Amino acid sequence: MRIYSVAFIIREAWKGLTRARISTFAAIGIIAFMLVLLGIVSYTFSIVRSIFTGMSSQLEIVLYLKDNLKPEDREILKNRISGMEGVKEVIYVPRDVAWKRFKETFKGNKFVLEILGKNPLPDSFEIKVDSPEYIEVLAKTLVSLPGVKDIDVPLEITRRVNRLIAWVEFGGGIVVLVFIVVSLFVISNVIRLSFVSRIRELEIMQLVGASRFFIKGPFIFEGILCGFFGGILGAILFNILVFLFNKYVLSSFPLFTGFTPYNTLNLSLSLIVFGMIVGGMGSVVFLERHLKR
Amino acid sequence: MIEFRNVTKYYDNGVLALEDVSLRIEKGEFVFIVGPTGMGKSTLLKLIYREELPTKGEVIVGGVNVAKLKPHQVALLRRRLGVVFQDFKLLPNKTVYENVAFALEVMGYSNREIRSRVGRVLDIVGLLHKSNCYPSELSGGEQQRTSIARALVNNPAILIADEPTGNLDMATSWEIMDFFKRINARGTTIVMATHNKEIVNAMRQRVISLYKGRIVKDEYNGSYE
Numbered sequence: 001m002r003i004y005s006v007a008f009i010i011r012e013a014w015k016g017l018t019r020a021r022i023s024t025f026a027a028i029g030i031i032a033f034m035l036v037l038l039g040i041v042s043y044t045f046s047i048v049r050s051i052f053t054g055m056s057s058q059l060e061i062v063l064y065l066k067d068n069l070k071p072e073d074r075e076i077l078k079n080r081i082s083g084m085e086g087v088k089e090v091i092y093v094p095r096d097v098a099w100k101r102f103k104e105t106f107k108g109n110k111f112v113l114e115i116l117g118k119n120p121l122p123d124s125f126e127i128k129v130d131s132p133e134y135i136e137v138l139a140k141t142l143v144s145l146p147g148v149k150d151i152d153v154p155l156e157i158t159r160r161v162n163r164l165i166a167w168v169e170f171g172g173g174i175v176v177l178v179f180i181v182v183s184l185f186v187i188s189n190v191i192r193l194s195f196v197s198r199i200r201e202l203e204i205m206q207l208v209g210a211s212r213f214f215i216k217g218p219f220i221f222e223g224i225l226c227g228f229f230g231g232i233l234g235a236i237l238f239n240i241l242v243f244l245f246n247k248y249v250l251s252s253f254p255l256f257t258g259f260t261p262y263n264t265l266n267l268s269l270s271l272i273v274f275g276m277i278v279g280g281m282g283s284v285v286f287l288e289r290h291l292k293r
Numbered sequence: 294m295i296e297f298r299n300v301t302k303y304y305d306n307g308v309l310a311l312e313d314v315s316l317r318i319e320k321g322e323f324v325f326i327v328g329p330t331g332m333g334k335s336t337l338l339k340l341i342y343r344e345e346l347p348t349k350g351e352v353i354v355g356g357v358n359v360a361k362l363k364p365h366q367v368a369l370l371r372r373r374l375g376v377v378f379q380d381f382k383l384l385p386n387k388t389v390y391e392n393v394a395f396a397l398e399v400m401g402y403s404n405r406e407i408r409s410r411v412g413r414v415l416d417i418v419g420l421l422h423k424s425n426c427y428p429s430e431l432s433g434g435e436q437q438r439t440s441i442a443r444a445l446v447n448n449p450a451i452l453i454a455d456e457p458t459g460n461l462d463m464a465t466s467w468e469i470m471d472f473f474k475r476i477n478a479r480g481t482t483i484v485m486a487t488h489n490k491e492i493v494n495a496m497r498q499r500v501i502s503l504y505k506g507r508i509v510k511d512e513y514n515g516s517y518e
Contacts, residue, residue: 019386204382207342208443209371210365210399247510290346 005214012218017225020197024226027194031230031279032237034183036272039238041179042267045172045273052165059132059161061139062152063125069147074123077147084141086134091126095119113275120129122149132158132165161243191223191282192289199290206292215291227279231272238271239264294320294451294480295341300350302336302506310336312506318484320450323477325493327517328484328503334341334486337503338455341484342374343367355450372400375444375452375481381436383428383443389415390424391423393443400447407468410446418442418472434465445481452476454485458492466492493517 017024063081065074074092082090099119106112127142129135139153142240205215298374302311311333318324318448326334339345340352343359352359355373362370368432390411397407405424415421418438428436442451454473459467477483487493493500493516500515501508 008398008401200382201384204384204395205399206368207371207376207382208396208399209368209370209374209447214399214401 007076008214009221011219013221013225016198016218016222020194023072023194023197026189028230028233030190031187031227031275032233033276034186035181035231035234036237036241038176038179038183038274039234039264039267039271040241042176043238043242043264045176048168048172049165052161052168053131055161058136059129059154059158061127061129061135061142061154063142063148064150065123065125066147066149067122069123071220072145077145080145081125081142084138086130086138089128090132091128093124093126095121095123098122098124132161153164180274183274184190184281185225187275187278188282191226191279192286194226195219195283195286202287202290212291216283216287219287220280223279223281223283223286224276225279227275227277227282228272230279232276234275235268235271239268249288294318294355295484296351296353297337297340298351299352300340300347300352300504302333302340302345303348309506311340311347314506314508315350316501316508316511318482319478320482322494323483323498324485325498325500325515325517326484326503327488327490327493327500329488332503333506334488334503335455338376338453338484338486340379340384341451342371342376342453354480365504372447373450374448375441375447377437377440377444377452377454377457381428381440381460383436383440385428388425388427389420389431389439389442392428392474393446395482396443396446411442414442414446417445420437433461434468436467437461437465438472441469445476449481451482451484454483454487456487457485458487458489463491470496488517490517 003075015223021228065077079090081087096119098121102121103113115215127138129138135153135158136155139155142148143151202219294426295316297314297316297393300311300314301309303309309483314333314337318421322404326335326337336345340347340359341354343352343354343362346360354370357366359367359370366513376484384395387395393411393414397410402410412421415424420435421440423431423435431439437460441457457473458469461469466489469505473485474496497516499513500510500517502510502517
């Protein structure tokens with residue numbers, strides 16, 4: 001009996017979907033459209049976020065070492081710093097190398113080089129961090145380590161970048177949330193409206209003594225199917241747009257050269273699942289409104 | 294089989310539909326509920342199949358108080374009742390066969406069982422040859438016979454009919470009544486609301502007259518003036 005029941009639900013849902021072709025296509029189209037929008041908003045958000053994080057990964061702390069520091073102590077210090085939380089990489093820059101770089105930078109400026117005469121620079125560590133929010137905390141610890149002469153921290157810029165990232169995440173999060181709510185509303189209403197012509201069917205089902213399972217099953221399944229097809233269509237369109245964007249827009253901006261194209265697979269799958277859930281929800285809203293008892 | 298105990302029904306908008314109605318309908322009876330439009334006939338029927346609940350009093354169907362049924366029990370109650378309407382309530386996108394089969398499908402019958410039952414009942418109402426027609430391709434009488442077939446396909450103990458001949462011409466109405474008589478003869482209780490005097494007077498069955506929500510007459514072998 002159960003097999004017949006499940007078969008009935010699937011069959012009825014499919015019939016419902018294929019019967020009113022135009023309204024089904026319209027519903028699927030609107031769902032796809034909303035999901036593409038949602039995808040674009042999420043994608044843009046993730047690009048902006050990764051640009052800012054990429055920018056902040058350029059930030060580094062420079063630790064100047066005391067002149068009399070023995071190589072073995074230096075190694076110990078290096079290992080100690082590497083083990084700290086938030087430290088990504090510690091690079092040792094001997095004073096000769098630093099001087100060479102300096103001379104390279106001021107190649108045209110004989111005056112500066114003449115004043116300085118011979119190499120005034122100390123040995124140093126360049127410390128890269130996982131994320132800019134570690135910089136301030138790390139700086140405090142690093143400066144008090146033995147063998148450290150001085151520290152150069154891009155504090156002001158770090159603070160600014162951190163603040164900016166916080167705002168981007170907050171603002172972007174709100175925009176994404178708003179879009180989720182809007183598409184939730186639109187999609188569930190599209191599904192609900194596509195069922196309005198079938199209130200009579202609902203009435204008759206109740207009249208002939210259909211159990212709630214039998215009444216709800218086909219409608220909910222149909223809503224989920226509708227969301228699924230809308231999701232597939234939306235995901236395809238979204239991926240085409242992302243492909244075109246990466247190919248023609250992203251590649252022509254040098255700002256993005258370090259940016260690895262965001263993987264759209266997860267986002268596409270999320271869009272499909274979201275479509276299915278919201279499609280099912282639309283059916284439930286419809287049933288709650290029109291099922292008596 | 295059906296019992297009303299001092300039933301009063303107010304609708305949410307404050308309209309009084311039935312007032313202090315008490316009645317008993319025994320198994321196998323054929324009862325007409327008569328009265329002008331808006332006097333509570335449909336409400337009385339709706340209380341039997343639990344489309345509405347009484348404001349006061351009790352409605353007992355098959356030994357159970359319908360107000361106390363849980364949703365899944367309401368479904369079970371409805372399966373023991375067949376309901377027929379003036380406007381047929383057929384699904385326009387399903388054929389005659391599918392409309393009747395639908396009632397069994399939602400109860401979870403097997404395909405083989407459905408085929409044999411639907412075939413039998415369509416034969417009884419004389420529509421076997423129109424199995425594959427859609428409601429729009431049928432006459433009013435044929436549509437009503439389809440809805441009767443749907444009401445009967447599960448062998449209900451009670452058939453409830455709300456103005457079943459309201460949209461039909463006289464000849465077709467007689468055809469339907471003939472049919473009801475035969476079903477009744479096989480033991481099905483029939484409760485039919487109507488304001489068709491000619492039919493009521495010719496059938497010589499029990500007649501309950503409603504006026505402004507009250508029973509004003511209840512006669513066996515009655516008539517409708």
